[in-house]
Amino acid sequence: MIRNYPLTGHNSFGLDVMAAWACKIFDIRDLEKIIQSSVFTDEKHIILGGGSNCLFLDDYFEGLVLLIKNKGITIVEESGNSVIVSVAAGENWSDFVDSMVDRGYGGLENLSLIPGKVGAAPIQNIGAYGVELMDVFIGLQALDLHTRELVNFNREACEFGYRSSLFKTSDKDRYVILSIDVMLHKNHTPNISYGSVAKALQQKGITKPGISDVAQIVKEIRQAKLPDPAVLGNAGSFFKNPLVHNLVFQNLKNDYPELRGYPESYETTKISAAWLIEKAGWKGKRIGDAGVHTKQALVLVNHGKANGRDIYSLAMEIQQDVKNKFGVVLEPEVNFI
Ligand SMILES: Cc1cc2nc3c(=O)[nH]c(=O)nc-3n(C[C@H](O)[C@H](O)[C@H](O)COP(=O)(O)OP(=O)(O)OC[C@H]3O[C@@H](n4cnc5c(N)ncnc54)[C@H](O)[C@@H]3O)c2cc1C
Known part of the structure; x- marks a missing residue:
């Protein structure tokens, strides 16, 4: 201690x-x-x-x-095309993805270069470029701080949703995740449905991409678009992309024909939080040392001497302004401590 x-x-x-x-x-x-x-x-x-x-x-x-800080990567089961891998919560996520791609195990390549540790990956069901953790997730082991017992969760029990899980909602801070299990595949067809990934592959003339091609392209896109926290403090996307009722989307679309929507369910459409923030005029703005990134409006940054309250105040101002202008409430993705 x-x-x-x-x-x-x-x-x-x-x-x-x-x-x-x-x-x-x-x-x-x-x-x-x-x-x-x-x-x-x-x-x-x-x-x-x-x-x-x-x-x-x-x-x-x-x-x-x-x-x-616990460490360890274990192949639990290998049968035919599939491999079940158990990985300790304290492993670095990005290094883990790289090691799986190097071994030729596919499924995680779109999640390359996401910062943080493995144990946090289920908390918000991390996702990027058309893939979420839940797509490969089998289960996890955790210590229940209420009962002080070790417990296992399968995928269903985690209640995964878009940047959400049981661990971020009803049972926040109750469990210490110790390890997670994922199922990967040796002959994996990578998911290249995401627009910018497909475009980059096309530009490089790669027609039949392998998992290392996709991992490489995802890294290049991320490095071009997102600020490196070691250089400019940030926590990636500050807000979630809002899910709005289809009628709300249609009304917005009437006013802003360029707004794109992604159907999420029978009733809801996902819209881009970055678009709303940029359209509200916040991209590249700063209040003191708390700012909005110049290349990606969804990323709030610390230009040097901002404190937590400065960044929080900026986020709340943006949230209020977007609500006033578009009637849409942005929900923070970042955890406030
Ligand atoms: C530049 C940048 C880009 C990013 N891009 C993405 C992206 O593409 N997709 C995405 O989903 N996220 C992204 N993120 C957000 C972040 O990287 C992920 O949410 C990541 O999983 C957080 O890992 P962490 O170890 O840093 O978690 P922390 O920030 O340490 O913790 C996050 C939450 O998880 C809890 N937690 C952490 N570890 C455990 C554990 N072992 N057991 C129980 N609870 C735990 C914490 O209490 C906290 O509530 C990005 C962040 C940055 C800075």
């Missing part, structure tokens, strides 16, 4: 934050020990992977931070 632990390197906004207590969890024994301590029972606590989807509102977190 460490007193007054700096979290500056543990949040991708690059905020100068300190935690009253921190504990590094290298295995289940560390976790079992810590939950019996008085610090755990007396203080509030948070679970932290890479801190790439969190905004610390205050400079001092009056509580205990559980830093998930």
Whole structure:
């Protein structure tokens, strides 16, 4: 257990934050020990992977931070074309994807280069370029902080949705995810349905892409579009793309014919949060050191000396302005701490 632990390197906004207590969890024994301590029972606590989807509102977190550091990648089962892989929560997500692509196991290539740790991937059912974690997910193991027992979740039990799961909604902060299992395939046909991926493949003249082609293209698109948190603090998409009723979409489309919609269900259409923010005039704007990225309006950035409240205030101003202008409420994707 460490007193007054700096979290500056543990949040991708690059905020100068300190935690009253921190504990590094290298295995289940560390976790079992810590939950019996008085610090755990007396203080509030948070679970932290890479801190790439969190905004610390205050400079001092009056509580205990559980830093998930367990490691290990195990092939659990190999049968015919499919492989079940179990991976520890503390592994780096992007490195894990690379290692699977290198072995020729397909299914994760579209999720290349997403920052953070494996244990956080189910929290918001991470997704990119037409693929979500739930597409390959088999199950996970977690410690229930309420009952203090180890529990297994299958895919259905996780209640995955668009950037959502049970762990981000009804049971937020209840479980410490220790490992996840995914099913990958050796003869995998990559998903190239996403517009920018298909376009880039076409430009390169790749007609029959393998998983490493797709991984490479996804990395190139991401590097061109998204700011590197090591250079410019950010947490990727700050808001979710809103799902609106089809009638709301039609009304907006009448006013803005260029607005594109993606049918999500019988009644709802997904629209681009980036489009709404850009159309409202926020792209590239900054208030002090809190700003909206110049290339991608959905990404809020720390130009240097912003604190958590500066970024939060900017986000709330954007949210209110988009609501006033379009009648659409943007829901934050980032977790506020
Ligand atoms: C440049 C950039 C690009 C991004 N692109 C994408 C993208 O394309 N798609 C996407 O979905 N996301 C994206 N993100 C967001 C982020 O990378 C993912 O949400 C990632 O899964 C967060 O991992 P983390 O370890 O950093 O989580 P943290 O920020 O540490 O934690 C996020 C949440 O998960 C909880 N948590 C973390 N680990 C555990 C655990 N082991 N058990 C229980 N709870 C846990 C935390 O308490 C917190 O609520 C991007 C972020 C950045 C900075």
